[in-house]
Amino acid sequence: MSIIAIIDDDPDILDASSLVLTSKGYKVITATNPDDGYKIVKENTPDLIILDVMMNEPDDGFFLAQKFRREKIDTPIIMYTSVSKSFGMDYGVNEMVPVDEFVEKPISPEQLIEKVEKLLQAKVGR
Amino acid sequence: MQNNRKPKVLIVDDEKALRAGTKRLLASEGYEVDTAENGAEGIKLGTSCDYDIALIDLKMPDIDGIQVLQKIIKAFPNTVCIIATGYASYETAIEAAKIGAFSYIPKPFSPEEIFQKLKEAFYKRQILLEAEKLKKERGERLLEVAFEKTRLNTIINSITDGLLVVNKEGQAVLYNPSALKYLQLDNIKIEEYILDKLHPEITGLINKILSTQKFEHKSYSTQIDLNREHQIFVEATSSPVPLPNGSLAGVVVVIKDITGLKKLEILKSQFVSMVSHELKAPIAAVYGYLKLFSDESIVITKEQEKNYILRSQGRLDSLLKMVNDLLDISRMEMKKVNREIKALKILPIINSVIELFQNELKGKEIFLKLNSSENIPFIYADNDEITRVITNLISNAIKYNRPGGTININLDSTASYLSIEITDTGIGMKQQEKEKLFQEFFRAKNEMTRDINGTGLGLSIVKRIIDFYAGKIEVESEFGKGTSFKINLPLRSGMFKTEKEGQIVLNEI
Numbered sequence: 001m002s003i004i005a006i007i008d009d010d011p012d013i014l015d016a017s018s019l020v021l022t023s024k025g026y027k028v029i030t031a032t033n034p035d036d037g038y039k040i041v042k043e044n045t046p047d048l049i050i051l052d053v054m055m056n057e058p059d060d061g062f063f064l065a066q067k068f069r070r071e072k073i074d075t076p077i078i079m080y081t082s083v084s085k086s087f088g089m090d091y092g093v094n095e096m097v098p099v100d101e102f103v104e105k106p107i108s109p110e111q112l113i114e115k116v117e118k119l120l121q122a123k124v125g126r
Numbered sequence: 127m128q129n130n131r132k133p134k135v136l137i138v139d140d141e142k143a144l145r146a147g148t149k150r151l152l153a154s155e156g157y158e159v160d161t162a163e164n165g166a167e168g169i170k171l172g173t174s175c176d177y178d179i180a181l182i183d184l185k186m187p188d189i190d191g192i193q194v195l196q197k198i199i200k201a202f203p204n205t206v207c208i209i210a211t212g213y214a215s216y217e218t219a220i221e222a223a224k225i226g227a228f229s230y231i232p233k234p235f236s237p238e239e240i241f242q243k244l245k246e247a248f249y250k251r252q253i254l255l256e257a258e259k260l261k262k263e264r265g266e267r268l269l270e271v272a273f274e275k276t277r278l279n280t281i282i283n284s285i286t287d288g289l290l291v292v293n294k295e296g297q298a299v300l301y302n303p304s305a306l307k308y309l310q311l312d313n314i315k316i317e318e319y320i321l322d323k324l325h326p327e328i329t330g331l332i333n334k335i336l337s338t339q340k341f342e343h344k345s346y347s348t349q350i351d352l353n354r355e356h357q358i359f360v361e362a363t364s365s366p367v368p369l370p371n372g373s374l375a376g377v378v379v380v381i382k383d384i385t386g387l388k389k390l391e392i393l394k395s396q397f398v399s400m401v402s403h404e405l406k407a408p409i410a411a412v413y414g415y416l417k418l419f420s421d422e423s424i425v426i427t428k429e430q431e432k433n434y435i436l437r438s439q440g441r442l443d444s445l446l447k448m449v450n451d452l453l454d455i456s457r458m459e460m461k462k463v464n465r466e467i468k469a470l471k472i473l474p475i476i477n478s479v480i481e482l483f484q485n486e487l488k489g490k491e492i493f494l495k496l497n498s499s500e501n502i503p504f505i506y507a508d509n510d511e512i513t514r515v516i517t518n519l520i521s522n523a524i525k526y527n528r529p530g531g532t533i534n535i536n537l538d539s540t541a542s543y544l545s546i547e548i549t550d551t552g553i554g555m556k557q558q559e560k561e562k563l564f565q566e567f568f569r570a571k572n573e574m575t576r577d578i579n580g581t582g583l584g585l586s587i588v589k590r591i592i593d594f595y596a597g598k599i600e601v602e603s604e605f606g607k608g609t610s611f612k613i614n615l616p617l618r619s620g621m622f623k624t625e626k627e628g629q630i631v632l633n634e635i
Contacts, residue, residue, distance in 0.1 A: 010407060010410075010411060012411035012412075012414065012415065012437055012438075012441060013410060013411055013414060015434070016411070016414030016415055016417070016418055016434075017414070019418055019424060019426065019430075020417075020418065020421075020424060023423060023424040023425055024423075054403065082403050082406050082407065082410070105406060105407075105410035106406075106409060106410035106413035106414060107410065107413075107414055107417075108417070109417050109418075109421055109424070
């Protein structure tokens with residue numbers, strides 16, 4: 001049973017995403033801000049992390065992803081994006097975005113599940 | 127030429143009879159005549175007054191006529207001198223001409239002879255005067271041109287926009303100090319080839335015109351990020367300069383600092399991005415729930431469904447409110463708010479707002495207490511705006527309160543201002559949240575606010591309104607204990623005169 005952590009500040013997005021994933025048989029843990037998100041990942045070592053790029057501040061999610069990678073947490077990350085393509089994302093172009101997939105809001109459950117399954121399979125494969 | 131004027135003549139002769147006779151003769155024709163009986167007196171008169179004509183006897187006992195003539199011409203070069211001599215000869219004529227005499231007349235002379243000579247001399251005199259006048263005018267015009275040039279230079283040097291003119295060969299012809307600043311050059315040498323020293327984009331603008339080698343009414347401009355670090359943006363425009371014959375003389379480049387505009391543009395697009403993000407969030411939430419309902423593989427209970435429908439409605443309500451708030455803010459920004467400033471009583475406004483929130487207050491079992499000191503003066507403001515301020519603040523005090531909490535509203539006044547204090551026993555704010563409170567779209571996000579809907583625009587609108595009335599809004603808050611907003615509004619202002627409630631004193635657009 002794979003564990004998926006969802007970190008997003010919008011409770012409605014959390015609920016809907018959780019429901020989509022639990023109905024596929026995954027165990028879901030959630031957090032509404034980067035600090036709590038960091039905590040649940042450290043404590044539960046999920047198999048996959050879903051991270052909203054913009055929480056309290058633009059790029060909060062990006063910085064959290066960087067923090068995970070710096071600490072050698074190489075859990076696959078899916079990043080939820082909204083309009084961050086056009087602003088925020090202050091990091092340099094050369095800087096690697098340390099995530100594996102992007103899903104743009106509003107979230108299509110089919111797309112989400114497809115990406116989740118793909119990443120979890122790849123994880124098993126390596 | 128002034129032909130009606132009669133000449134002024136000086137007669138220098140030691141022969142009394144000739145002097146007197148000539149004077150009489152000339153005076154009878156309206157000439158103005160002075161006489162001198164010897165050379166010394168002749169010099170004295172001839173050098174103190176600019177005579178039209180001097181008639182000088184060549185042979186005089188003291189000083190001879192040649193010397194007299196020389197002295198007079200030296201003082202007044204335009205005095206036309208005629209030498210009168212009893213020994214008229216070809217030689218005399220040559221000698222007289224050599225020393226600067228206009229002509230000579232042999233003595234004795236008939237009235238016809240002397241008048242003929244004077245007529246010729248006066249004609250000469252008028253030509254000399256005219257020539258002098260033209261010369262003087264030309265000198266003045268030159269001076270004017272020189273002055274014009276300096277003035278133009280001063281003007282060009284005073285312009286804050288940079289100005290650079292290059293000729294067809296790409297050499298600098300003219301520039302002003304501002305150009306040095308924007309071109310980031312320490313100096314420019316006139317007539318030096320400059321195209322290789324300029325920002326490549328500016329060189330490009332110049333070459334666009336130079337490459338055609340003919341004059342066309344066509345300008346090119348571009349915006350350049352001069353200095354990434356200090357954020358200086360300029361707009362450079364190149365235009366062709368024509369020669370009088372219509373061919374191309376060179377190029378004039380004007381460089382304008384557009385940093386302020388550019389920063390505004392950046393702020394604007396950031397705002398648009400932020401608005402898009404804020405509008406997209408509720409759409410994404412509702413979209414997510416709708417997808418749940420339509421996906422048969424996802425099992426949800428009736429209770430969950432009801433909850434999600436309610437929350438979707440909440441998100442849509444706040445989306446609608448956000449759009450309306452945005453329209454309000456845009457109207458405020460465009461200064462298109464139609465204010466009807468009149469004398470208002472604040473207490474009835476507060477009471478009517480409280481009335482509107484009765485359901486919410488009951489639903490959350492919040493106890494609201496309103497304290498007002500007596501004789502609160504009128505304020506002069508727009509009724510809708512003040513209602514908006516009170517509504518937003520009471521709405522927040524309810525939304526961020528805990529069930530069973532209280533709200534205290536205190537109304538007070540001093541001689542110069544009215545104060546409204548709205549205190550709740552709600553969840554309060556953290557320090558870093560307090561700092562961003564009045565920013566557009568900022569909403570305190572923490573474990574206690576997750577189920578509270580809002581646009582993040584309410585307090586920003588409150589602040590804009592209070593600012594318009596030169597008021598002040600302060601906030602005190604303790605996380606977990608509650609928040610207190612205090613508004614001070616100035617009571618009297620020179621422009622408002624009436625004391626009667628409801629009377630319109632100022633219409634502002």
